Amino acid sequence: AQKITQTQPGMFVQEKEAVTLDCTYDTSDPSYGLFWYKQPSSGEMIFLIYQGSYDQQNATEGRYSLNFQKARKSANLVISASQLGDSAMYFCAMREIGYQFYFGTGTSLTVIP
């Protein structure tokens, strides 16, 4: 089974609107971390946000928030007030303790002016 699933290959959002990028994960480990990375067209991978499996509250970092639903095994990224510079590929990732990172296939986000 896929460890990380991102079902939206491409998304469009109007500038200043909010957008949700979906991510589901698969693990039987009680302790794990969930991550989102952004990859603009320039190629670098930029860390955005982290959520630990034991964290009670959803993580937030500026305009980014992670909607963590543990029972559903989902970790959706919410970007509020989208900007043109948010156009990029977004990758969801998971790490179980002691193991490698698993990355999803990514979602391409295009912000329309």
Added chain:
Amino acid sequence: DSGVTQTPKHLITATGQRVTLRCSPRSGDLSVYWYQQSLDQGLQFLIQYYNGEERAKGNILERFSAQQFPDLHSELNLSSLELGDSALYFCASSITGTGVDTQYFGPGTRLTVL
């Protein structure tokens, strides 16, 4: 700037050749990871080192090898290169090799095999 450095930024070489990619982790990070990103394969984990020791192995070909040196920098060696090895190669680092600490990525080395 993540603090992870990779050299060179671009590399163009011919089939059959051998190249070495270099990575310096963030200050204080003990673990280094290598990834390959190609258009058709997505982001593939290759190998992880922690404080000089190999910690985990992913989809790394036998033609590829890596090591982490005492100063914690790492090198990825790619030999007998094929056209299909053309990709963006990322190095990432994290504080520990276990736990759920965040990986920070370098800018990548874009390898083109002609």
